Every structure is written in C-alpha cells, then in structure tokens.
Amino acid sequence: xxxxxxxxxxxxxxxxxxxxxxxxxxxxxKHFPVKGGFPIRRTVGAVQAVDGLDLVxxxxxxxxxxxxxxxxxxxxxxxxxxxxxxTHGTITYRGRDIGHATRRQLAPIRSEIQMIFQDxxxxxxxxxxxxxxxxxxxxxxxxxxxxxxxxxxxxxxEIVGLNPEHFNRFPHEFSGGQRQRIGxxxxxxxxxxxxxxxxxxSALDVSIQAQVxxxxxxxxxxxxxxxxxxxxxxxVVRHFSQRVxxxxxxxxxxxxxxxSIYTRPRHPYTHALLSAVPEVNLVSGEGPQRERIRLAGxxxxxxxxxxxxxxxxxxxxxxxxxxxxxxxLIRLSGNRDGHLTACHFPEEPTTEPRDEDIVLDPALTALExxxxxxxxxxxxx
Amino acid sequence: xxxxxxxEGAPAPTGPDGFLSVRDLQVTFSTEDGPVKAVDGxxxxxxxxxxxxxxxxxxSGKSVTNLTILGLHDPLFTTVDGEIVLDGKELIxxxxxxMERLRGNRVAMIFQDxxxxxxxxxxxxxxxxxxxxxxxxxxxxxxxxRAVEMLAKVGIPxxxxxxxxxxxxxxxxxxxxxxxxxxxxxxxxxxxxDEPTTxxxxxxxxxxxxxLKDLQRxxxxxxxxxxxxxxxIADMADDIMVMYAGRAVERGTVDEVLRSPQHxxxxxxxxxxxxxxxxxxxxxxxxxxxxxxxxxxPPGCRFHPRCTFRDRVGGDRCAxxxxxLAPDRSSACHLGAEQKRTIFVEEIRPRLG
Numbered sequence: 001x002x003x004x005x006x007x008x009x010x011x012x013x014x015x016x017x018x019x020x021x022x023x024x025x026x027x028x029x030k031h032f033p034v035k036g037g038f039p040i041r042r043t044v045g046a047v048q049a050v051d052g053l054d055l056v057x058x059x060x061x062x063x064x065x066x067x068x069x070x071x072x073x074x075x076x077x078x079x080x081x082x083x084x085x086x087t088h089g090t091i092t093y094r095g096r097d098i099g100h101a102t103r104r105q106l107a108p109i110r111s112e113i114q115m116i117f118q119d120x121x122x123x124x125x126x127x128x129x130x131x132x133x134x135x136x137x138x139x140x141x142x143x144x145x146x147x148x149x150x151x152x153x154x155x156x157x158e159i160v161g162l163n164p165e166h167f168n169r170f171p172h173e174f175s176g177g178q179r180q181r182i183g184x185x186x187x188x189x190x191x192x193x194x195x196x197x198x199x200x201x202s203a204l205d206v207s208i209q210a211q212v213x214x215x216x217x218x219x220x221x222x223x224x225x226x227x228x229x230x231x232x233x234x235x236v237v238r239h240f241s242q243r244v245x246x247x248x249x250x251x252x253x254x255x256x257x258x259x260s261i262y263t264r265p266r267h268p269y270t271h272a273l274l275s276a277v278p279e280v281n282l283v284s285g286e287g288p289q290r291e292r293i294r295l296a297g298x299x300x301x302x303x304x305x306x307x308x309x310x311x312x313x314x315x316x317x318x319x320x321x322x323x324x325x326x327x328x329l330i331r332l333s334g335n336r337d338g339h340l341t342a343c344h345f346p347e348e349p350t351t352e353p354r355d356e357d358i359v360l361d362p363a364l365t366a367l368e369x370x371x372x373x374x375x376x377x378x379x380x381x
Numbered sequence: 382x383x384x385x386x387x388x389e390g391a392p393a394p395t396g397p398d399g400f401l402s403v404r405d406l407q408v409t410f411s412t413e414d415g416p417v418k419a420v421d422g423x424x425x426x427x428x429x430x431x432x433x434x435x436x437x438x439x440x441s442g443k444s445v446t447n448l449t450i451l452g453l454h455d456p457l458f459t460t461v462d463g464e465i466v467l468d469g470k471e472l473i474x475x476x477x478x479x480m481e482r483l484r485g486n487r488v489a490m491i492f493q494d495x496x497x498x499x500x501x502x503x504x505x506x507x508x509x510x511x512x513x514x515x516x517x518x519x520x521x522x523x524x525x526x527r528a529v530e531m532l533a534k535v536g537i538p539x540x541x542x543x544x545x546x547x548x549x550x551x552x553x554x555x556x557x558x559x560x561x562x563x564x565x566x567x568x569x570x571x572x573x574x575d576e577p578t579t580x581x582x583x584x585x586x587x588x589x590x591x592x593l594k595d596l597q598r599x600x601x602x603x604x605x606x607x608x609x610x611x612x613x614i615a616d617m618a619d620d621i622m623v624m625y626a627g628r629a630v631e632r633g634t635v636d637e638v639l640r641s642p643q644h645x646x647x648x649x650x651x652x653x654x655x656x657x658x659x660x661x662x663x664x665x666x667x668x669x670x671x672x673x674x675x676x677x678x679p680p681g682c683r684f685h686p687r688c689t690f691r692d693r694v695g696g697d698r699c700a701x702x703x704x705x706l707a708p709d710r711s712s713a714c715h716l717g718a719e720q721k722r723t724i725f726v727e728e729i730r731p732r733l734g
Contacts (some may be wrong), residue, residue, distance in 0.1 A: 068582035069553075175671045205438040206609055210653030210667030217664065232582065239655035239665070262657060276587035277657055278612035280639050282733055294591055295584050297538075298552040361588050363536025363558075367595035 020095065021056045022194060022226050023080065028053040028089035028099075030075050034303060048302050049075040051250035053089070054329070059193065062220055062227040064241030064258075066234055066273070070299055072250040073230045077196045080228060081115045082106060093194075111141050114187040116216075118199035120179035124171040130157070130182055131167035137189045156185040160215060177208035184215060188223070196228045201236060213240060234277050238262055243338075246270050249302055249310040252329060256339030264349035266332055266341040269311045274351055291353050296360040309344065316358050317345045399466075400603055401427040401450075401571055406463035408445050408454070417675045419445040421627040423463075424708065429570065432597065432604040434618030434635070436611060436650070438672055442627040443607045447573045449473075450605075451490055452480040467571065485512035489564035493576040495556035499548040505532070506544030509563045516567050531562035535592060554585035561592065568600055575607045590616055611650060615639055623647050626673055626683040633710035643721040644712035645688045648729045659733070666732060682715065690716060690724065 031046035050072040057063045065073045078084045080091060082098055091099045098109060114137075117123035124133055134156055135149040145152040154164035160181040171179055180200060187195050200216065201209040213236060220227050231237050237244055238258060245255040246269065254267040265271055275293040295314045300306060309327050312318040321344050329342040334349065359365050408420040420442040427433045435443045448454050450465055450472065465472040467488065472480070492498040500508060509531055510524035519527065525544070532540035535558040548556055557577060564572055574593065578586040590613065597604060606617050614621055614635070621638040623631040623646065631644040642648055649668035670687040673679050685691050685699040694715040706713040714721065 068584065177671060205672070206611075206650055207438060207653050207668040208671065210655075210665035213655070214664050214667060234583070235655040235657050235659075238657060239659070239661065258661075272584055274657065276583040278586070278590070278610065278616045279656055279658075280611050280615045280651070280654075282640060282651075294588050296536075296588075298554045298585055299582070361536055361592070362538070363534065364588065364591050364595060366534075366536075367592070367599060 022059040022094060023057040024092040025080065026054045026090055028079060028091065029087045030079055030084060031087045045303050048250050048305055050079065053252055055245060055252065055255070057194065057226050057228060060224045060226055061243065062229055062241045064237035064244040065228060065230045065247060066232065066237050066244060067247035068232060068299055070302060071247040073247050074198050077115070077198045077228060077230050081113050081196050111137070111190040112193045114190065114192040114195050116183050116187050116195060116197040116200045119203055120176050120183055123183055124179055126171055129168050129170055133182060134185050134189055137186060141190060143190065156188055159188065160185045176204050177211055180204060180212050181215065184219065188219065192225060194226045194228070196230070198230045199232070202231060202233065216240065234273065246273065249299060249305050251310060251342070253311065254341045257336065260336050260339040263351060265351065266335065266346040266349055267343045268315050268317055268347055271347050271351070289353070290351050292357040294359045294361050294364055296362065314360070316360060319345065399426055400429045400468055402466045404464040406446065406449065406465065407461070408449055409460045411458050414676055418678070419627055419675060423629055425622055425629065425632070427603050427605060429603050430597070430601045431619045432606055432617055434606045434608065434614035434621045435624060436608060436614050436621060437624035438609060440672055440675065441624040443624050444575055447575060447605060447607060450573065451484060451488060486516040486567045487569050488571045488573065489569040490573045490575065491560050491564050491577045493579050495553070495560045496548060498560060499556060501548055504545050504547055505551065505559050509559065509566050512563065513566045527566060531566050532559065535562045553581055554589065557581060557589055558592070561596070565596060565600060570603060571605070572602045573605045578613065579608070593617070611639070611654060626678055627675060628683060628713065629706055630684065631712040632706065637710050641725060643725065644714050645690050646684050648725065652729065652732055663732065682713070693720065
C-alpha cells in the first residue's frame with residue numbers, strides 16, 4: 001500500500017504528484033536562541049533543534065518519527081501543530097502554508113490538527129472534570145453538536161473505552177492508562193484530520209501500553225485520521241506506522257516504508273539503532289539473529305553539530321567526504337520507491353549478523369578482546 | 382486476607398553457594414490510608430557471579446525489595462519481616478553501623494536516574510573516591526588514582542581531566558557510567574541495579590548493558606537487575622523472577638521463563654509487547670484492567686481479576702486460595718502443569734508470531 005507513495009527527494013525536488021498530501025513540510029528549521037553574557041545578555045548561539053526537514057503525510061496514513069532524545073522529533077511535532085513557529089521553511093497543510101500564519105488565520109485549521117501528549121498527568125487540568133476537559137475544544141471553537149455537548153462527550157468516552165458515566169469525575173480518579181484515553185478523547189473531540197501523538201505510550205506500564213496502542217490503531221483505522229506518531233521505542237513505531245522516518249540531530253537521515261526501514265535499512269545510524277534494541281528471543285538454541293553494533297559515546301550537542309553528515313563523529317564508515325559534504329536525502333539504487341537515505345557510504349540492506357561485530361566503545365573493546373597492550377594504549381589515548 | 386498458606390516458607394533450596402538468600406520477605410508501609418503490603422512473602426536466591434532479573438510493572442514491589450536488602454527503607458514507617466542472608470550474615474536485624482560497613486563496600490547499588498543519585502556539589506572523582514577511602518582506608522591520593530582508573534575502565538574519555546568535572550558536565554550516558562564506576566570501586570560481591578538504563582537512549586542503553594556484562598565477567602559480581610523491560614532482561618539475566626502486586630508469580634532461568642512461560646501474567650506481558658519481528662497483522666493483546674491497589678489487594682491469587690484463564694481452574698479457588706510458588710522453576714498459578722503447557726503451546730505461542 002505504500003509502494004506508490006511519493007516523498008520529497010530533498011529540497012526543491014519535492015514535486016509531489018497526485019494525490020495531494022495532507023501535510024507537506026519542506027526545509028523546516030527551528031533554532032532556539034541561547035542567551036549568555038554579562039551584564040548584557042545577548043544571543044551567543046542557537047540550539048539547532050530541527051535543521052532542514054522535509055516530510056509528507058498523506059490523508060489517513062500513519063507516519064512514524066523515531067530517534068533518540070534531542071534529535072528534534074518532539075520539536076517537529078510541535079512545529080506541525082504550530083505550537084511553535086518555525087525559524088525557516090514551510091508547513092503546507094491542505095495546500096495552505098501555515099508556517100507563519102497568525103492566530104486568526106490559524107483558527108479554522110487548529111481544530112483539524114490535534115495533539116496527544118506524552119505525560120497523561122500534566123496534560124490534563126486537575127481542576128476540571130473529564131466532561132469539561134473533553135468539551136473544552138468544542139466550547140472554544142463554538143461547536144454545538146447534535147444532542148448537546150454532553151452527549152458528544154459520552155460518545156467520545158465510549159469510543160476510547162471509558163465508562164460514559166464518568167464524565168463528572170476528575171483526572172486524579174483515573175489511572176495513567178485511563179488518563180491517556182481521556183487525552184485521546186479530547187484530541188478526537190473536533191473530528192481532526194491529523195493527530196500528532198508525541199510519545200503517547202512511553203509513560204505507561206507495559207501491560208497498559210498495548211491497550212492504548214490498540215486504541216490509537218482502532219481510531220486511526222475506523223475514523224481515517226492521519227497520525228504523526230513520535231516515539232523512541234522502535235518496536236512500537238513499527239507496530240503503528242506504515243511509513244517511518246529516522247531522525248538524528250535535527251535531520252531526517254532515512255525515511256521509507258516500514259518494511260524498508262526495519263529489514264533493509266541503509267543508513268549506518270538506522271543499523272546501529274535497530275541493533276541496539278533489546279529483544280526477547282523466543283526461539284531457544286539459536287545464535288544471534290541480528291547484527292551487533294555498539295556506538296561510542298552519546299549524541300553530540302545540537303548547539304554545535306558536526307559539519308557535513310551529523311552522524312560522522314560516531315560512524316564507523318566516516319571518511320573525509322562526510323565532514324566536507326552534507327549527504328542529500330536521496331533514493332539509493334536498489335531501494336524501493338520512497339525509501340530515501342542520507343549517506344555517502346551506505347550499508348548493505350540487511351540486518352543479518354556480520355562476520356565481525358562493530359564495537360566502537362573503547363571500554364567495551366578493552367574489556368572484550370584484551371590484548372593487554374592494546375587496551376592499555378586505548379586507555380592512555 | 383483469605384486462606385494464605387505459608388507460601389514460599391520452605392527451607393532454602395541451598396543452591397551452589399546460596400550467596401544471597403531472601404526468605405519470606407514481608408515489607409509493610411504504614412500510610413495515612415492504612416498499611417500497604419508492598420512485598421508479601423518473597424523468597425529468592427542469588428549465586429556469586431550470576432544475574433537475577435526481576436521484572437514487574439510499577440508498584441509490583443521490585444524496587445522496595447532491593448531497598449530493603451540495602452536497609453534503605455524508612456524504619457519509622459516500615460515493618461520488615463522474614464530473612465535476608467548475605468554470605469551467612471542476617472541483614473534485617475543488622476545494626477545501622479554494620480549496614481554502613483556493607484553498603485558501598487560489599488553491596489552497591491546503581492539507581493535509575495544518575496542525575497539525582499549524584500551530588501551536584503562534589504566532583505565526579507571525589508564521589509567515586511569517597512567510598513574507597515571510607516572502606517579501604519586509602520589515602521586521598523590513592524583513592525583519587527583509583528577513581529581515575531575506574532573512570533577509564535567504564536569508558537570515560539580523558540579520565541584524568543574528567544574526574545575533576547561535576548555531574549552536570551557529563552551527559553546522561555556518561556553519568557550512568559560514573560555511577561557504575563562508583564558502585565564497583567570497592568569491588569562489591571553484590572550489585573543491585575534498579576532500572577539502570579530506563580532513562581537512557583537505546584544506543585547508549587546497549588553500551589551500558591554490554592559494559593555491565595563485561596565488568597561482571599571481570600569482577601565476578603552477583604547482580605540483581607530490576608527492570609520492566611523483558612527485552613533488557615533477556616539480554617542480561619541468567620535467572621528471572623516475575624513479580625506482580627508484591628509477590629513473585631513465576632521464576633526460572635531465562636530460557637524457561639521466556640520460551641516456555643507458565644503464568645498467565647507472563648503470557649500477558651509477552652503478548653502485549655510489540656517486537657521488531659512480531660506479526661503486524663494481529664493487534665497486540667493487552668492484559669485487561671489495571672494493576673490492583675496494594676491497600677486492598679484482591680484475595681487469593683492477586684492476578685485473578687485480570688486473568689482470562691481463571692474459569693479453567695474451576696470453582697473459586699483463584700479468588701480464595703493463594704497459589705504457591707515452589708523454590709525452583711515454577712509459577713504461582715492454580716492451573717495444572719499439563720494445562721499450562723497446552724495453553725501456552727496452543728493459544729499463546731501462535732499469537733507471539
């Protein structure tokens with residue numbers, strides 16, 4: 001179903017053919033200023049949270065955004081919902097650029113793009129009843145549904161699997177999973193076309209996570225709402241999204257249909273990310289079924305990201321070209337339509353174990369294959 | 382409570398060395414709303430150099446158990462019953478002085494959030510050196526050198542310079558490495574790791590887990606590894622104990638528990654967790670309902686209100702009688718052994734894809 005999806009291949013060449021995408025983002029940039037200095041505080045730098053991002057979301061599809069903390073995935077979500085204003089770039093929603101639209105211009109669109117937040121505790125007003133929380137969006141937009149708002153609230157509570165009788169209760173009377181359902185009901189109240197779900201299940205217990213994932217999936221299928229699903233858990237994203245984009249330090253480094261990303265990844269970072277997911281091996285007696293890649297250190301600071309390819313400082317294939325030239329997000333030969341990778345020296349499209357594990361962490365190399373002299377040299381260096 | 386047979390009270394199955402053994406541990410907190418029995422009749426053993434993984438959701442008592450082993454509970458509001466024996470020494474009745482000699486020396490702990498577990502006022506090097514000076518009577522200089530050596534061992538680049546840094550100058554992964562260095566500085570026999578990687582990114586988590594495994598091989602430390610993530614447990618542990626609402630419900634080796642689980646709760650956990658190779662056509666099958674409040678825990682089997690297999694037991698045994706957990710490979714469930722196997726093979730396994 002995702003074969004015919006068309007993606008922007010880098011800035012400028014994103015001439016999407018029919019059908020018109022619901023949301024198209026191109027060249028999106030968000031820099032947060034860093035202030036410092038005394039006595040006059042001035043801008044001394046910028047956190048380059050999102051730095052040149054292109055993506056397309058079609059009506060009714062679920063688009064996953066994965067990456068580690070600080071890669072800009074939440075900022076992207078907030079830019080799409082226009083809770084933040086982008087520094088540069090355009091956000092085209094149904095043919096209209098809302099990137100720099102004013103409050104007034106945004107008003108009619110706000111109801112169509114809703115958000116589900118990560119923390120079900122801080123995202124609900126503790127002083128309002130559930131009924132008030134869910135009918136809030138209708139009140140603000142002056143919507144008077146047939147049969148009154150209360151009836152609609154009861155309907156919504158039923159859709160998300162809560163007891164409709166509970167509309168008079170307060171958030172503290174519900175458990176974490178139930179609160180997240182209230183958040184979903186609120187997002188559905190205005191019959192949106194696009195929901196941005198920012199880590200909707202990561203604050204929940206494992207047994208509750210599945211309940212909420214199933215609910216979101218049901219909502220997405222039955223009501224035909226497009227989702228931008230932001231999460232750091234690769235297995236959950238795989239389960240939920242038809243197309244997935246992998247972010248690293250403010251850029252999309254690989255995007256494609258689910259199958260391509262999870263079984264035929266090309267970017268070294270995608271390989272590293274997939275190999276790092278701890279998995280329950282349900283079949284006993286078999287050796288490692290996946291490659292083992294252990295990176296060194298953490299993600300660099302987005303205040304002064306590396307030049308060229310941003311992953312090069314942790315990449316085992318990096319060469320001079322990577323520092324000098326930023327790799328464009330393009331379709332590599334052998335990749336499916338819509339599977340784009342930003343890498344000069346892509347990996348083989350497989351996740352099978354390699355002949356030799358890639359272990360970049362100095363402590364691990366020292367402990368694992370200790371030719372003593374080597375380990376010593378490593379330590380001194 | 383209804384009929385609670387003396388569960389798990391059976392004498393210790395003295396393992397190869399029975400290095401740490403916990404018997405019928407009961408931890409009760411007195412709260413404004415009444416007593417909360419956070420841990421109810423828990424027994425387990427750990428051998429030297431092996432890893433016991435404790436899995437469970439929030440509120441299952443996994444952290445409380447381990448705080449009790451270290452004697453870190455608040456004695457004013459907590460009553461502890463049972464036995465905790467570390468290398469022949471009873472810990473529940475030990476004095477504060479005796480515990481102080483153990484903590485950081487023979488038993489160490491790694492916490493979930495390294496930023497709150499490290500003091501912002503002291504340099505990383507000093508915090509690592511402190512337990513070494515206290516327990517080994519080392520000089521300041523020797524302890525500092527030891528701290529730098531430990532930092533190098535856990536993979537901090539330029540350990541000499543970085544030892545003078547403060548926690549806020551370290552990234553999340555580096556802080557957790559510093560915590561590990563601090564925990565291992567006195568070469569403890571027992572390391573308690575309470576969700577040590579939950580706050581970290583996957584690629585960093587993979588580094589830290591491998592580091593712990595490699596260091597364990599080198600130091601021969603016994604590890605109690607607490608987590609809610611079955612994937613992490615599968616990677617780390619030799620033995621697994623699954624906890625639910627203050628009780629152990631299933632135990633066995635990694636192979637046994639993950640590849641032929643016997644308890645409906647373990648089935649539920651495996652079924653509700655998406656995996657990178659799971660079948661995409663089938664929706665996840667979550668465990669219905671929510672974990673019970675420990676103020677008023679359900680009688681009998683604590684999992685019975687959420688269990689979809691209770692009608693196969695027959696009668697109201699699940700609601701009245703607490704199922705026992707045998708010391709070795711076992712699960713605390715009233716279903717017959719044959720029944721459990723058939724249910725897993727015929728109904729659970731196929732859904733796991």
